[in-house]
Every structure is written in C-alpha cells, then in structure tokens.
Amino acid sequence: MTAITHHIPDALLAAYATGNLPQAYSLVVAAHVSLCLDCRATVEAHQAAGGVVLDSVGAEPVSDRLKSGVLDLLDAPFVPEPRFQRSGVFPGPVVEALKGKPPRWKSLGLGVRQSILAADRDGSVRLLSIPPGQAVPDHSHNGLELTLVLEGSFRDETGRFAVGDVEVADQSLEHTPIAEPGPACICLAATDAPLRFNALIPRLLQPLFRI
Amino acid sequence: MLAVRDQRDRAAFAALFDHFAPRLKGFVMRSGTSPAQAEEIVQEVMLTIWRKAGQFDPARAQVSAWIYQITRNRQIDMIRKDRRPRPEELDQDPETGPDPGQMLAVEQEAGQLKQALTRLKPNQREMIEKAYLGELTHQEISSQTGLPLGTIKSRIRLGLDRLRHELKELR
Numbered sequence: 001m002t003a004i005t006h007h008i009p010d011a012l013l014a015a016y017a018t019g020n021l022p023q024a025y026s027l028v029v030a031a032h033v034s035l036c037l038d039c040r041a042t043v044e045a046h047q048a049a050g051g052v053v054l055d056s057v058g059a060e061p062v063s064d065r066l067k068s069g070v071l072d073l074l075d076a077p078f079v080p081e082p083r084f085q086r087s088g089v090f091p092g093p094v095v096e097a098l099k100g101k102p103p104r105w106k107s108l109g110l111g112v113r114q115s116i117l118a119a120d121r122d123g124s125v126r127l128l129s130i131p132p133g134q135a136v137p138d139h140s141h142n143g144l145e146l147t148l149v150l151e152g153s154f155r156d157e158t159g160r161f162a163v164g165d166v167e168v169a170d171q172s173l174e175h176t177p178i179a180e181p182g183p184a185c186i187c188l189a190a191t192d193a194p195l196r197f198n199a200l201i202p203r204l205l206q207p208l209f210r211i
Numbered sequence: 212m213l214a215v216r217d218q219r220d221r222a223a224f225a226a227l228f229d230h231f232a233p234r235l236k237g238f239v240m241r242s243g244t245s246p247a248q249a250e251e252i253v254q255e256v257m258l259t260i261w262r263k264a265g266q267f268d269p270a271r272a273q274v275s276a277w278i279y280q281i282t283r284n285r286q287i288d289m290i291r292k293d294r295r296p297r298p299e300e301l302d303q304d305p306e307t308g309p310d311p312g313q314m315l316a317v318e319q320e321a322g323q324l325k326q327a328l329t330r331l332k333p334n335q336r337e338m339i340e341k342a343y344l345g346e347l348t349h350q351e352i353s354s355q356t357g358l359p360l361g362t363i364k365s366r367i368r369l370g371l372d373r374l375r376h377e378l379k380e381l382r
C-alpha cells in the first residue's frame with residue numbers, strides 16, 4: 001500500500017468526532033479513518049477533548065435506583081454490537097453499509113457502474129466503478145462532495161488520488177476526474193446534494209431512478 | 212477502569228459509575244434532554260462500558276475520552292434511524308500489554324487539555340463546549356480557534372503505531 005497523501009480536513013474530522021456530520025459524509029470519514037492512522041489519531045484527539053468537556057461540564061445527581069438498576073443488569077444477556085471487518089477492497093464501515101453483501105452494481109453506461117448505499121434529502125453515498133481511461137460521468141455538484149478511492153486511482157486537475165486518498169470538492173472546483181490505467185477505479189462518494197447526470201436522464205426522473 | 216477491563220471487578224465498576232454517571236447525566240442534559248431520558252442514556256452507556264471494556268486502550272485514550280465516544284454514538288443512534296458509521300476497531304495485542312510510560316503520557320496530555328480549557332475566556336470555552344456537545348457544523352468548527360490538540364494527537368499516534376503490525380496483517 002502506498003502512502004496516503006490526501007487526507008480529510010480537520011474541521012470534517014472534528015465534526016465527525018463530535019457527532020455533527022451528516023450520515024453520508026460520516027461513512028466516508030469512517031472508511032478513511034479505517035485506512036489512515038493519521039486521521040484516526042486526529043479523531044481520537046478530538047475524543048480526548050470531548051472527554052475533557054464531558055468531565056468538566058457539570059454533574060447532575062442521579063437517582064438511587066439508576067445505580068442498582070445498572071448493577072443488576074451486568075449479567076443480563078445482551079446482543080453484542082456487530083463488528084464489520086474489511087472485505088476485499090471495502091473497509092469495515094462500507095461492508096456494514098452493504099449489510100455484509102457484495103455491492104449491487106447498476107450500469108451508468110460506458111462501463112461506469114454505481115451502487116447506491118444510502119440516499120435521502122440530506123445527501124447520498126454510493127460506490128462508483130470507473131474503467132481505466134474513463135471519466136467520472138459529467139456531473140455538477142452543489143455543496144460538498146467527498147470521494148475516497150478504494151481501488152485503482154484517478155487523476156484530475158488537482159492531482160492524483162490513489163487507494164486511501166480522499167478528494168474534497170466543493171462547487172468552486174471544476175474538475176474532470178479520469179481513472180488511471182490498471183484495475184477499474186472503485187470509489188466511495190458522498191454528497192449533500194442530489195447528483196445530476198444531465199446527459200443521461202432528464203432531471204424530472206431523478207427521484208425515480210435515484211441518480 | 213483497567214480493573215474493570217482485566218479483572219471484571221464490580222467494585223471498581225461501581226466506583227466508575229459514581230464518578231461518571233452524574234457527569235454523563237449533566238453532559239446529556241446540556242443538549243436539552245429531559246432528566247428521565249438522560250438517565251436512560253446513562254444506563255445504556257454505563258452498561259456499554261462494562262460490556263465493551265475489552266476495547267478500552269489506555270495507550271490511546273483516557274477513560275473520559277472513551278466514554279465520550281460511546282455517549283455520542285448512543286445519542287446519535289437515537290436521533291438518526293441508522294447507526295452512525297464507525298471506523299474498524301483495532302484490536303490490542305495481548306502479547307505486548309500496556310506500556311506504563313505511554314499510559315501516563317496520555318493521562319498527562321489530557322490533564323494539559325483540561326487546564327487549557329479552564330484558561331479559555333468564557334465565550335471561547337462556551338464555543339468549545341458547544342462543539343463537543345455536537346452543536347456546531349463543520350463549517351462553524353472551521354472558523355473556531357480550538358484547543359491545542361497537536362501534542363495529544365502525536366501521543367495517540369504513538370499508541371496507534373504500537374498496533375501497526377496488526378494493521379499490516381489486515382492489508
């Protein structure tokens with residue numbers, strides 16, 4: 001594995017650590033942190049600061065039965081939290097979003113495929129598979145788009161992005177990412193706006209096709 | 212906490228409860244949660260601490276940091292329908308055991324952070340509290356002059372490096 005050169009900006013890591021980052025972005029952050037010790041250390045540093053705030057924000061007396069209730073439940077059976085580990089090129093959080101199954105790819109034409117992991121009014125997150133030499137379909141994004149490379153690599157006007165790298169693009173960035181030679185480039189991409197593939201499907205049909 | 216983790220010591224857990232349960236309740240109520248619902252969250256967080264104690268790594272976090280993360284996960288899971296995405300958990304190597312120097316350094320860095328927090332002006336401190344209560348968006352956070360996190364980050368990074376050989380095996 002080559003070194004990761006494009007990380008997640010600190011403000012996004014802080015928003016993730018403090019729990020105020022939309023779900024779609026949180027998945028990209030969790031996936032990158034699974035691959036990147038540097039960003040993991042930043043998230044954990046924010047958790048340390050959170051712990052300091054937790055410790056100093058002021059206590060409220062708890063009722064007596066709360067303690068006895070908790071102590072009584074220590075031996076109660078419980079369902080352990082599921083643990084999702086890496087599977088192939090997919091980090092644990094992506095495997096969790098896929099519910100442990102392989103992605104269900106849908107063709108977007110020209111060999112480009114996508115698999116939508118989640119989409120709602122607040123944004124969407126999906127896997128993209130782009131054959132070498134092919135551009136990510138022409139899309140305009142408003143808002144913020146995070147793209148994490150899981151396999152292969154792409155290049156655009158701002159640089160080269162390989163496995164583990166994250167591109168952070170806002171509406172001011174006009175770019176044409178093109179997959180480099182080698183295996184198909186598989187990315188995890190999150191946005192807070194519905195993506196528009198103007199050339200492919202009229203906008204009116206977007207909600208129907210979830211594009 | 213280590214007695215809870217390694218010996219499953221109930222008396223130690225009761226002491227942990229006495230320290231953290233009122234703080235947790237105060238923390239959760241700061242976001243406008245009712246006292247009754249706050250106690251429900253405290254109960255679930257305290258039980259998670261007992262059940263997941265094996266995941267606590269003193270080479271990377273002081274206890275309050277670990278509990279903060281569990282608490283925020285719990286709060287967010289309740290608000291959102293979906294589970295908040297979590298990074299892969301890193302297992303500790305049972306062979307190496309804890310490094311006392313590293314543990315102490317993590318404690319000391321956390322103590323420094325606490326002092327830095329108390330030295331802030333009231334309005335700055337309030338913004339920091341808002342941020343860690345999860346009330347600031349990333350756009351709002353980026354304009355904040357935050358706590359000095361550089362040294363504790365480097366220290367945590369050292370703790371992570373100890374796990375590194377395991378990471379390599381995963382790749």
Ligand SMILES: [Zn+2]
Pocket residue numbers: 004006007008032036037038039040
């Ligand atoms: Zn990173």
